[in-house]
Amino acid sequence: MIARIRILLKPGILDPQGKAIANSLADLGFTGVESVRQGKIIEVNLDQSDPVAARQSIEDMCEKLLANPVMEEYQIEIDLSQKYQKISKETMSKKNK
Amino acid sequence: MKAGVVVFPGSNCDRDSAVALHRVTGVQPVMLWHQETTIPPLDLIVIPGGFSHGDYLRAGAMAARSPVMREVTGRARAGTPILGICNGFQILTECGLLPGALIRNNSLRFICADIFLKVTADKNPFTTAYSLGDVISLPIAHQEGHYVASESMIALLEDEGRIALRYCDPDGAISSHSNPNGSRRNIAGILNQERTILGMMPHPERAVDPLLGGTDGQTLFAHLATVLA
Numbered sequence: 001m002i003a004r005i006r007i008l009l010k011p012g013i014l015d016p017q018g019k020a021i022a023n024s025l026a027d028l029g030f031t032g033v034e035s036v037r038q039g040k041i042i043e044v045n046l047d048q049s050d051p052v053a054a055r056q057s058i059e060d061m062c063e064k065l066l067a068n069p070v071m072e073e074y075q076i077e078i079d080l081s082q083k084y085q086k087i088s089k090e091t092m093s094k095k096n097k
Numbered sequence: 098m099k100a101g102v103v104v105f106p107g108s109n110c111d112r113d114s115a116v117a118l119h120r121v122t123g124v125q126p127v128m129l130w131h132q133e134t135t136i137p138p139l140d141l142i143v144i145p146g147g148f149s150h151g152d153y154l155r156a157g158a159m160a161a162r163s164p165v166m167r168e169v170t171g172r173a174r175a176g177t178p179i180l181g182i183c184n185g186f187q188i189l190t191e192c193g194l195l196p197g198a199l200i201r202n203n204s205l206r207f208i209c210a211d212i213f214l215k216v217t218a219d220k221n222p223f224t225t226a227y228s229l230g231d232v233i234s235l236p237i238a239h240q241e242g243h244y245v246a247s248e249s250m251i252a253l254l255e256d257e258g259r260i261a262l263r264y265c266d267p268d269g270a271i272s273s274h275s276n277p278n279g280s281r282r283n284i285a286g287i288l289n290q291e292r293t294i295l296g297m298m299p300h301p302e303r304a305v306d307p308l309l310g311g312t313d314g315q316t317l318f319a320h321l322a323t324v325l326a
Contacts, residue, residue, distance in 0.1 A: 009200070013200065013245055014200075014203070014243075014245075016201050016202070016203050016204070016205050016243075016279070017205065020205055064162070065154070065158065065159075065162060066154070068155055068158070068191065068198055070190070070196075070197060070198040070245075070246070071198040071200055071245060
């Protein structure tokens with residue numbers, strides 16, 4: 001399955017990138033943009049069929065590496081519609097060419 | 098004094114730190130590759146600046162979880178002094194040896210400049226040779242130097258006198274004008290509770306030779322050699 005982790009700076013932590021994007025949107029004439037926050041999405045291609053176990057393991061990954069709980073918050077989405085794909089070394093090298 | 102400098106893929110101040118240590122103290126540090134699982138007995142460990150692992154994910158995130166850092170963390174908890182400079186400071190917050198985090202500068206720009214700092218902590222092996230209130234000049238070179246922590250943590254750092262260095266103007270005034278990156282309370286460097294670990298964004302190792310623009314970093318290294326001899 002694919003696990004998707006959405007990471008954003010915690011509310012209250014100034015997000016200078018989001019602010020710059022908001023300013024740029026205002027320059028383009030978009031009105032009504034109250035604020036913008038920018039974060040990141042990480043997709044983990046996980047060899048696991050049990051969604052509960054998958055979530056637990058992804059949460060552990062978030063706490064230990066993927067997010068920094070001092071400044072970031074995260075949300076995990078387990079996407080069962082996408083199957084785990086084993087990527088062979090050959091496929092990888094073809095992709096890189 | 099036996100000193101070690103940790104080297105990660107993407108470190109770029111490891112040699113500068115080693116040269117500064119050697120030139121100021123006469124001590125030739127050992128270089129510690131990030132995959133080392135054992136390190137020799139040391140009186141000081143320097144975590145240098147640079148872009149460990151390309152700053153991927155978050156500055157210092159991957160370096161903080163590398164094998165050598167398990168050893169460094171063990172030594173740190175046993176009281177070995179640790180100096181983290183720039184990316185080294187980011188790594189120390191990422192591995193939890195220092196509180197808070199370093200996020201993108203307010204300006205979003207990479208800032209490379211000589212700035213002024215006020216020394217605001219003593220009773221530690223790093224800044225005690227300066228006098229409290231001294232204004233020194235060191236270079237900064239970073240894009241993620243904006244120090245953040247919870248208000249309660251900042252208050253604790255203040256109360257315990259653990260804010261070692263603050264950005265100031267040439268006269269020592271600490272204001273938003275003298276804050277290059279948006280750091281809370283102009284914080285440029287902090288100590289752990291035991292005052293054995295200093296994380297700082299400015300580069301003392303780049304200020305040990307008049308040819309390179311300044312010598313205010315010498316005091317820090319010289320004092321380390323004296324107290325850790």
